[in-house]
Amino acid sequence: MNGDRARREIERISAMVRESNSRCTTEVVPGELDSVHLTFHCSGRRHSVAWVGAWLETLDADALWRELDLATRGAIKKPS
16 A cells, blocks of 8 residues: 555545544554554553454444444444
């Protein structure tokens, strides 16, 4: 995954985190070119994820919300 594509996915995820109104912050962790490595810091807890970039690009918004919910054990949820 090239830098521009990875940056777009990270921006998309960061926007969703902001939209969720959670108290989570997102840290980008250096990783392999075909992956997106993030650490979510949520109320004193850390949730690290490494997603394959090509797979991440295939997710629509609802699927990505589900992945964020799962990865953060419910700390980031789609707003109602």
